[in-house]
Amino acid sequence: MGKGKMDEKASFNDFMGLLKRTELNRGLFATGIILTLVGTIGSLIVPLLTQSFIDGYSPEVLSTGLIALIIMVFVLSAVLDGVAYYILAKIGQTIILRLRENVWDKFLRLPIGYFDQTKSGESVSRVVNDTAIIKDLITRHFPQLISGIVSVIGAVVILFILDWRMSLIMFIAVPVSIVIILPLGRRMSRISRALQDETAAFTGLIQETLSEMRLVKSFNGEAFERRKGRKGIRALYGYGMKEAAINAFLSPIMSTVMMFVIILIIAYGGLRVSEGTLTIGTMVAFLLYLFQIIMPMTMFAMFFTEYNKALGATERLILILGKEEEQGGDTTFDQPLDFNVLEFEDVSFGYDPENKVLHHVDFTARNSEKVAFVGPSGSGKSTLFGLIERYYDIDDGRIMVDGIDIRDIPLTQLRRHIGYVAQESAIISGTIRDNITYGLAPDEYTDEEVELAVRRSYSHEFIEALEMGLDTTVGERGIKLSGGQRQRIGIARAFLKNPKLLMLDEATASLDSRSERFVQEALDDLMEGRTVLVIAHRLSTVINSDRIFFLDNGHITGEGTHQELMAAHAMYRIFTEQQFG
Structure with missing residues (x-):
C-alpha cells in the first residue's frame, strides 16, 4: 500500500470492509438491535401511561390491572435491554477476537523488513487499542445511536400528536445544535486521530525502554529516559486536554440550549394548563418525552467523535492488513531437501535499492563442509545468513539449494532444515523445556530426544542442578540464565531440530573460558555431518574451516x-594479524 493511501482518511466503506473480515453474525447482530428497539419503544409507552394515570386519576382508575401493566412494561423493557446488551457484547467480543486474530496472524506473516522499520510497541497498540476502539463503536455507541434515533423520532411523532404547537418550540434547539456540533465534531476528529498516533508512539517508547532497563541503569540513563517519557506523557496530556476543552465547551452550551427549551415549554405549557387548553397529564408526558429527546441528542455528538476514532483505527488496521507478506514459495513443491549443495550465484542485495550491502556474491558450500566468512564489521556477513533464511529477498542473482532456487521452496520447509546459533541465543519467557522445543509440534519430538539434546549440548551440567530442572522458568528473554547457559540452550534447540544446514555466528565469541569450553564441545558435536556456515570471530574457527571467504564491503575478494589466503591475500593476512594477533 503506497504512501498516498496512508495519508487518506478511511471511509465508511473501508470500515464495513474491515468488519466483513470478522465474519460478523448479522442475524445475531440484527436480533440485538431489534431487542434494543423494542426496549426503546417500551420506554416511549411509559409517558403515555403516565399521562393517562395523571389525567384520569381516581381510586377507581388506579386498578390492579393498570399498576400491573405499568410494572410489566418497566420490567419487560429492562429485561429486553439486558438481553440486547449481552447479545451486542458477545458480537463486540467476537469482532475484537477476530480482528486481533487477523492482525496477529498478519504480523506473523510479514517480512522481517517491516519489523526493522516499526517499533514493536506501535504494533502492540494496533492489536490492543485500535481493535478495542472499533469494538466499542459497534457494541456500545452504534446501538445507542440506533435506539437514540428511534427514541427521538418516536418522541417527536408522539409530541406532535399530543400538541403540535408546543412541539414546534423544541425545534428552536435543532439549528443551534447543528451549528455547534458540526465544527466541533470535525475538530474532535482531528484531535482523536492525533491522540491515537501519539498513544501508539508512546506505547512503543515505553516498551522499548522497559525491555532495555539494564542498559538504562548501567549508563545512568534515568534522567534521559525520564525526559523522553515525560515528553510523551505530556503530549498525551495535551491531546487529552484538547478533547476535554471541546467537551467542556460542548456540554454546557448544549445543556443551556436544552434548558432554555425546557423553560419555554414549561412556561408555555403552564399558560396552556391555566387556560384549560392542555391537561396536566399531557404537560408531564410532554416533559418526559422531551427528556427522551435531549439525552440522545447529547449522545449523538459523542457517537460521531467515536466514529471518527474508529475510522482512524480502521485506517491503520487496513494499512497493516494490506502489507505485502513473505513470499512463501511454490505451494505444490514436494521435493526432498538434503542441503547437499548451497550456492550463491551472482547475488546482490541492499536493504534499500540505492545502497547495496552485497555485490555479485558467488560461493558454494557442500555437505559435511565447514565454510567460514571473515571480514571487517559491516562487510555483509550476517546479511548472508539473513538471505539464506529468506528474511529478505535478493535483488539480483540466485540462491540455490540442491539446484533449486530457494524462492521456489515453501518457507516452512526451507527453514525447517536450517539451524541458526547466534552470538546470543534468543530466549523466550517460559521454561527451559519451552525454549528447547520452541517451534516444534508435540508430536515432532519425544522426552527422550529432549534429554539427548540437553546432554549433547552440555546443558545438563547446569539444568540438573536446578530444582525444577527442565521446567525452570527463565524470565523475560532468559534473564535468569547466564550467557553460557543461554548459548547451550540455543544449541540444544538446534540439536533437537536436527537441521541439515547449520549457521553459526560464532557462538563462543562473548563467553568466558569455562563456558566457551562447554559450548565449543557442543558445537563440534553439532557440526558433524552437516553443511556448516560460520561467521568467524576466533582464529581456531578460521584455521579449522575447510574453506574461507573474505568479505570486504559486500564483495568476496578471496x-x-x-594457509592459502595467508599466502595469497594481503588484506586477509593483515586482517588476521590484527583480529587474531
Missing part, C-alpha cells in the same frame, strides 16, 4: 584455506 577464497581458500587459511
Whole structure:
C-alpha cells in the first residue's frame, strides 16, 4: 500500500470492509438491535401511561390491572435491554477476537523488513487499542445511536400528536445544535486521530525502554529516559486536554440550549394548563418525552467523535492488513531437501535499492563442509545468513539449494532444515523445556530426544542442578540464565531440530573460558555431518574451516584455506594479524 493511501482518511466503506473480515453474525447482530428497539419503544409507552394515570386519576382508575401493566412494561423493557446488551457484547467480543486474530496472524506473516522499520510497541497498540476502539463503536455507541434515533423520532411523532404547537418550540434547539456540533465534531476528529498516533508512539517508547532497563541503569540513563517519557506523557496530556476543552465547551452550551427549551415549554405549557387548553397529564408526558429527546441528542455528538476514532483505527488496521507478506514459495513443491549443495550465484542485495550491502556474491558450500566468512564489521556477513533464511529477498542473482532456487521452496520447509546459533541465543519467557522445543509440534519430538539434546549440548551440567530442572522458568528473554547457559540452550534447540544446514555466528565469541569450553564441545558435536556456515570471530574457527571467504564491503575478494589466503591475500593476512594477533 503506497504512501498516498496512508495519508487518506478511511471511509465508511473501508470500515464495513474491515468488519466483513470478522465474519460478523448479522442475524445475531440484527436480533440485538431489534431487542434494543423494542426496549426503546417500551420506554416511549411509559409517558403515555403516565399521562393517562395523571389525567384520569381516581381510586377507581388506579386498578390492579393498570399498576400491573405499568410494572410489566418497566420490567419487560429492562429485561429486553439486558438481553440486547449481552447479545451486542458477545458480537463486540467476537469482532475484537477476530480482528486481533487477523492482525496477529498478519504480523506473523510479514517480512522481517517491516519489523526493522516499526517499533514493536506501535504494533502492540494496533492489536490492543485500535481493535478495542472499533469494538466499542459497534457494541456500545452504534446501538445507542440506533435506539437514540428511534427514541427521538418516536418522541417527536408522539409530541406532535399530543400538541403540535408546543412541539414546534423544541425545534428552536435543532439549528443551534447543528451549528455547534458540526465544527466541533470535525475538530474532535482531528484531535482523536492525533491522540491515537501519539498513544501508539508512546506505547512503543515505553516498551522499548522497559525491555532495555539494564542498559538504562548501567549508563545512568534515568534522567534521559525520564525526559523522553515525560515528553510523551505530556503530549498525551495535551491531546487529552484538547478533547476535554471541546467537551467542556460542548456540554454546557448544549445543556443551556436544552434548558432554555425546557423553560419555554414549561412556561408555555403552564399558560396552556391555566387556560384549560392542555391537561396536566399531557404537560408531564410532554416533559418526559422531551427528556427522551435531549439525552440522545447529547449522545449523538459523542457517537460521531467515536466514529471518527474508529475510522482512524480502521485506517491503520487496513494499512497493516494490506502489507505485502513473505513470499512463501511454490505451494505444490514436494521435493526432498538434503542441503547437499548451497550456492550463491551472482547475488546482490541492499536493504534499500540505492545502497547495496552485497555485490555479485558467488560461493558454494557442500555437505559435511565447514565454510567460514571473515571480514571487517559491516562487510555483509550476517546479511548472508539473513538471505539464506529468506528474511529478505535478493535483488539480483540466485540462491540455490540442491539446484533449486530457494524462492521456489515453501518457507516452512526451507527453514525447517536450517539451524541458526547466534552470538546470543534468543530466549523466550517460559521454561527451559519451552525454549528447547520452541517451534516444534508435540508430536515432532519425544522426552527422550529432549534429554539427548540437553546432554549433547552440555546443558545438563547446569539444568540438573536446578530444582525444577527442565521446567525452570527463565524470565523475560532468559534473564535468569547466564550467557553460557543461554548459548547451550540455543544449541540444544538446534540439536533437537536436527537441521541439515547449520549457521553459526560464532557462538563462543562473548563467553568466558569455562563456558566457551562447554559450548565449543557442543558445537563440534553439532557440526558433524552437516553443511556448516560460520561467521568467524576466533582464529581456531578460521584455521579449522575447510574453506574461507573474505568479505570486504559486500564483495568476496578471496577464497581458500587459511594457509592459502595467508599466502595469497594481503588484506586477509593483515586482517588476521590484527583480529587474531
